[in-house]
Amino acid sequence: MSNPLQGKIALVTGGSRGLGAATARSLADAGADVAITYVSSAGKAAEIVKELEGRGVHAAAFQTDQADTAQAPRLIDDVVAGFGGLDILVNNAAISVESGKTIDDPDVDVAALDRMHATNYTGVIAIIRAAAKVMRDNGRIVNVGSGIGSRVGVPGFADYAATKAGLVGYTKGAARDLARRGITVNMVQAGLMMTDMEPPSPEVLKAMVSNLSIQRVSDPAETAAVITFLASPAASYVTGAVLDSNGGYTA
Numbered sequence: 001m002s003n004p005l006q007g008k009i010a011l012v013t014g015g016s017r018g019l020g021a022a023t024a025r026s027l028a029d030a031g032a033d034v035a036i037t038y039v040s041s042a043g044k045a046a047e048i049v050k051e052l053e054g055r056g057v058h059a060a061a062f063q064t065d066q067a068d069t070a071q072a073p074r075l076i077d078d079v080v081a082g083f084g085g086l087d088i089l090v091n092n093a094a095i096s097v098e099s100g101k102t103i104d105d106p107d108v109d110v111a112a113l114d115r116m117h118a119t120n121y122t123g124v125i126a127i128i129r130a131a132a133k134v135m136r137d138n139g140r141i142v143n144v145g146s147g148i149g150s151r152v153g154v155p156g157f158a159d160y161a162a163t164k165a166g167l168v169g170y171t172k173g174a175a176r177d178l179a180r181r182g183i184t185v186n187m188v189q190a191g192l193m194m195t196d197m198e199p200p201s202p203e204v205l206k207a208m209v210s211n212l213s214i215q216r217v218s219d220p221a222e223t224a225a226v227i228t229f230l231a232s233p234a235a236s237y238v239t240g241a242v243l244d245s246n247g248g249y250t251a
């Protein structure tokens with residue numbers, strides 16, 4: 001089937017750039033109508049919406065600050081009101097801050113780390129909770145993690161790793177809770193991509209690439225394809241899974 005997601009409504013958080021934009025394109029190419037979120041890049045989000053509409057689907061962008069859990073119910077209400085329902089949720093939006101600084105570094109910005117925990121972890125859970133209430137039967141939730149959530153590999157990533165590892169547990173618990181409605185919940189652990197996300201220092205990047213089985217960074221489209229597979233009817237018997245799309249970092 002060339003359009004396996006025809007008639008489906010998807011929400012991709014953080015769809016204005018990077019992996020989120022690649023995922024929005026991939027879902028649209030499979031026929032889904034796509035809502036995206038952004039926090040500050042209104043112009044970039046509008047460009048992605050235009051691109052998605054050019055692919056023949058309905059698309060819209062919603063501004064929200066995922067770090068503020070109180071905003072999640074309004075976001076989901078707005079998507080459902082604008083699109084007529086919700087079948088697919090891709091929790092992609094996240095930040096990486098203070099990377100490379102060890103937990104005993106006197107200069108570490110704890111407030112920035114706390115905001116990362118709110119954005120990457122409690123904010124994602126708030127969106128899943130709100131979405132689970134309205135998602136149609138046989139829906140799909142795909143959470144974007146990182147290989148670092150399973151294997152940190154280098155110093156200076158404890159907090160980021162914790163946000164992603166926490167989501168592994170939530171993914172499995174939510175899979176158990178929602179299976180009776182045919183809703184699957186899975187995680188894709190992405191790997192190194194040269195997006196706008198805080199880049200590791202050149203030395204750390206070199207160490208990370210040398211840690212990979214496939215020794216190169218990835219194109220976001222490679223991981224977007226994995227997410228789209230999990231969002232498709234073909235993945236109907238996959239739930240609670242943690243799928244690595246990170247060049248064998250965790251191998």
Ligand SMILES: NC(=O)c1ccc[n+]([C@@H]2O[C@H](COP(=O)([O-])OP(=O)(O)OC[C@H]3O[C@@H](n4cnc5c(N)ncnc54)[C@H](OP(=O)(O)O)[C@@H]3O)[C@@H](O)[C@H]2O)c1
Nearest residue numbers: 014016018019038039040041066094191192193195196197
């Ligand atoms: N890049 C990597 O090497 C890598 C490796 C492993 C895993 N990952 C994971 O892959 C996912 C995508 O990363 P990326 O590299 O594509 O990131 P990115 O290029 O930095 O894009 C982040 C996206 O998240 C949105 N966002 C950030 N904070 C937000 C907030 N508080 N509320 C709502 N939206 C917010 C941004 O919106 P604005 O444009 O408005 O700021 C943007 O759309 C993340 O889950 C990340 O942890 C990335």
